[in-house]
Amino acid sequence: MLFLFPFFCNAQTNDDSTFYEENFLRYEDYVYNKKIRTVLLSREDWEFSSPAIKLGSAEKLKLQFDELDADAKNYHYTFIHCDAAWQPTTHFLQSEYISGFFEDNIMDYSYSVNTIQKYVHYELLFPNEKIKPTKSGNYLLKVYSDYDQSKIIITRRFMVLDERVNILANVSPATIISDRDYKQEVDFTIQVLGYPIKNPYRDLKVVVMQNDRWDNAITKLKPQFVKDNELVYDYGEDNVFCGGNEFRTFDIKSLRWHSEFVKNIFSDTTKNYHVYLFPDRKRNILRYFSTIDINGKYKIHQQEGSKSETEAEYVYVHFSLPMDPVNDGSVYIFGAFTDWKYTGENRMFYNSAKQLYEATLFVKQGYYNYEYVFLKDDEKSGDETFIEGTHYETENEYSIYVYYKSIDSVYDHLIGMKKIRTFE
Numbered sequence: 001m002l003f004l005f006p007f008f009c010n011a012q013t014n015d016d017s018t019f020y021e022e023n024f025l026r027y028e029d030y031v032y033n034k035k036i037r038t039v040l041l042s043r044e045d046w047e048f049s050s051p052a053i054k055l056g057s058a059e060k061l062k063l064q065f066d067e068l069d070a071d072a073k074n075y076h077y078t079f080i081h082c083d084a085a086w087q088p089t090t091h092f093l094q095s096e097y098i099s100g101f102f103e104d105n106i107m108d109y110s111y112s113v114n115t116i117q118k119y120v121h122y123e124l125l126f127p128n129e130k131i132k133p134t135k136s137g138n139y140l141l142k143v144y145s146d147y148d149q150s151k152i153i154i155t156r157r158f159m160v161l162d163e164r165v166n167i168l169a170n171v172s173p174a175t176i177i178s179d180r181d182y183k184q185e186v187d188f189t190i191q192v193l194g195y196p197i198k199n200p201y202r203d204l205k206v207v208v209m210q211n212d213r214w215d216n217a218i219t220k221l222k223p224q225f226v227k228d229n230e231l232v233y234d235y236g237e238d239n240v241f242c243g244g245n246e247f248r249t250f251d252i253k254s255l256r257w258h259s260e261f262v263k264n265i266f267s268d269t270t271k272n273y274h275v276y277l278f279p280d281r282k283r284n285i286l287r288y289f290s291t292i293d294i295n296g297k298y299k300i301h302q303q304e305g306s307k308s309e310t311e312a313e314y315v316y317v318h319f320s321l322p323m324d325p326v327n328d329g330s331v332y333i334f335g336a337f338t339d340w341k342y343t344g345e346n347r348m349f350y351n352s353a354k355q356l357y358e359a360t361l362f363v364k365q366g367y368y369n370y371e372y373v374f375l376k377d378d379e380k381s382g383d384e385t386f387i388e389g390t391h392y393e394t395e396n397e398y399s400i401y402v403y404y405k406s407i408d409s410v411y412d413h414l415i416g417m418k419k420i421r422t423f424e
Contacts, residue, residue, distance in 0.1 A: 023151070026155055027082055027140055029214075029339050031339070033153050035068045037065070037066045037364065038065060038337075043061060043062070044062045047299065051159065054161050054163065055133075060127065060128075062125055063123065063141065065122050065154060066122070069118070072120050075106040075143055075153060076144055077141060078094075078104075078142050079139045081133075081135065082140055083403075083411065084205040086138060086140075096135070097135040099132050099134045102131070104128075106122055106123075106124050108123045109122045109123070110309070115310075116273070121309045135160070135411060137403070138158075139157070140156070140157060141155065141156045141158055143155070163417070166191040166416070167402065168189045169189075171184055171420060172185050175237075176237060176240075181391070182390045183392060184241050184392055185236070185239060185240045186420075188418070189233065190204075201222050203404055204402065205219070208399070209400075210396055210398055212297075212399065214340065215341075220238075242390040244390050245288070246394055246395065247294075248261075248372075250275075251368075252275050252363075253365055254365075262277060264276040272315070273313060274315065277319055280319070288394065294369050295369070295397050296335045296371070297335075297336045298336055300312055300366040302366075312365035314364050317361050317362075318358065318360050321348065322354075323357065325357075329375050329376040331375075332374075333346045334382075335370040335371065371384055371387075373388075394422070397422075400416070400418040401417055
């Protein structure tokens with residue numbers, strides 16, 4: 001039996017008119033140069049991890065990116081400490097949260113091998129012996145060229161954890177009866193365990209994220225009640241997310257054969273590869289169907305090579321979505337490989353002759369997750385359920401971050417972090 005009730009869940013976007021100013025520093029994941037592609041930041045030991053490490057540990061983060069050029073550039077980087085809302089921490093000098101130098105070079109780069117599109121692949125491991133954060137909290141990694149911090153190339157968010165509390169969490173279908181088939185509720189308890197928090201309602205900030213997305217994060221939760229050394233966050237409405245749907249996928253690890261969802265592969269007169277996916281379809285009124293995905297992320301891989309970082313090809317991937325045109329908004333291709341943003345590059349356009357939305361993205365060989373999100377005109381929030389639907393059964397990963405700032409502290413300490421999948 002199909003249920004045809006319309007259901008909408010909004011996701012915040014960070015677009016703002018001032019962001020279009022040249023070299024405007026954004027305290028978010030952002031690419032400032034169109035030649036920069038495939039920016040990845042994760043723990044060194046797990047490519048699908050959140051960009052978070054423990055303070056004082058041997059853990060490292062790995063930044064990777066490509067520049068579509070034949071020549072290597074002189075790139076540098078630094079860190080900026082931020083508060084829980086990702087604004088720069090005021091009255092906090094770099095000497096107070098960085099050990100070593102305040103900036104360093106990116107020395108590790110290599111050239112693409114036997115690819116039509118020439119590029120240079122850059123890698124950076126940090127913290128390292130030259131520069132490391134000394135305080136917990138949120139940080140912005142800022143990459144720029146020629147020692148000139150106004151020539152920004154990339155910004156990426158990362159976190160440093162000084163674990164002082166324990167978090168017990170559970171994901172379940174929403175408590176509210178009308179939402180149970182569509183939403184997932186994230187309930188959790190913070191165990192203080194002797195760590196002095198005098199006023200948790202004032203001094204604690206909690207962030208709950210779905211699949212490492214910042215656009216739909218919940219940020220304004222307060223403890224529902226306090227008992228002994230436990231802070232309980234067990235709401236029925238304020239801590240719920242749309243379950244969404246399992247992500248769509250495409251596999252272009254090889255250009256010699258057609259994987260599932262790939263309709264055609266060919267090279268044009270300039271020898272660039274084009275991959276045409278089979279037309280997608282709206283799923284908003286379909287039953288839930290369980291499939292394996294990687295929660296919106298992607299993995300770079302070239303199946304016939306030995307080093308995908310420099311041997312994977314860049315190809316044009318063509319998307320199409322047959323449906324009636326929507327006059328009061330736009331449709332976007334959405335996922336980690338589009339930085340979870342609504343931009344001109346991943347916006348789809350309606351082809352009246354074919355009666356479908358279509359778009360082309362230039363991406364590196366690998367395995368990708370994506371979905372389609374509708375963004376209404378003059379609004380800053382998008383709705384994935386309009387096309388994808390939403391189900392309580394959908395497998396998602398949730399992250400909980402706990403920040404603490406006492407009345408006499410300068411910065412937001414990150415004192416707790418928890419990862420949990422649905423219905424664990």
